[in-house]
Amino acid sequence: NWPVVIKLAAVLLVPTIVALVAGILRIVDQAGAAPGYARISQIVHLQQQLSDLVGQLGRERDLATAFVATGRVGDHRNLDAQFRTVDSGLRVIVNAAGQVEGLDFARSPLSGLGALAPLRASVTTGFGPVEVVVTEYNDTIDPLIELDAALTRQLDDVAVTNDAAAVHDLLSGREQVARQHAIVSAALHTNRLGPGQDRKSTRLNSSHITI
Numbered sequence: 001n002w003p004v005v006i007k008l009a010a011v012l013l014v015p016t017i018v019a020l021v022a023g024i025l026r027i028v029d030q031a032g033a034a035p036g037y038a039r040i041s042q043i044v045h046l047q048q049q050l051s052d053l054v055g056q057l058g059r060e061r062d063l064a065t066a067f068v069a070t071g072r073v074g075d076h077r078n079l080d081a082q083f084r085t086v087d088s089g090l091r092v093i094v095n096a097a098g099q100v101e102g103l104d105f106a107r108s109p110l111s112g113l114g115a116l117a118p119l120r121a122s123v124t125t126g127f128g129p130v131e132v133v134v135t136e137y138n139d140t141i142d143p144l145i146e147l148d149a150a151l152t153r154q155l156d157d158v159a160v161t162n163d164a165a166a167v168h169d170l171l172s173g174r175e176q177v178a179r180q181h182a183i184v185s186a187a188l189h190t191n192r193l194g195p196g197q198d199r200k201s202t203r204l205n206s207s208h209i210t211i
Contacts, residue, residue: 039100115136
């Protein structure tokens with residue numbers, strides 16, 4: 001019963017998001033008391049922004065999925081507005097990362113979001129199937145999840161690092177549930193699941209932490 005699955009995914013997202021926000025607030029609190037707190041606080045703040053960006057990209061994926069699955073017809077102003085929201089969030093993160101010493105490794109995954117331009121063009125004016133759109137958005141989000149893990153390893157405080165690792169698990173878990181929601185939404189519109197998507201919906205790439 002696909003509608004039930006959709007509702008279940010939505011229900012699962014709510015406590016995950018609440019726990020994620022609570023975890024971030026706890027880390028921010030701890031970072032202020034940690035030795036070398038200035039850099040730690042900068043990184044934690046960057047992770048907050050990164051979590052928001054992942055969430056906004058997930059929202060864009062949902063809107064794009066619905067638009068493509070319904071034949072790329074009708075008004076897509078909401079989708080265009082979401083493009084701008086994501087782009088604005090990306091600019092903020094790129095600027096923030098540039099202010100923190102030793103984060104050169106962040107440039108590659110962030111610059112990789114340049115791939116959004118052709119993906120968005122295929123969403124609004126292209127001809128590709130909805131399954132491809134979902135997969136390409138997933139592939140765009142994956143490096144951001146990995147970047148969050150890399151940022152956690154930069155936190156030079158045991159207590160902060162442990163909490164940040166737990167929050168990373170929540171971020172990964174939220175994306176897994178959101179990804180399942182996107183895949184099932186696409187299946188509802190097309191009356192089928194794409195090849196292998198029944199399996200892909202239950203996990204992120206093997207490099208990600210499963211909760």
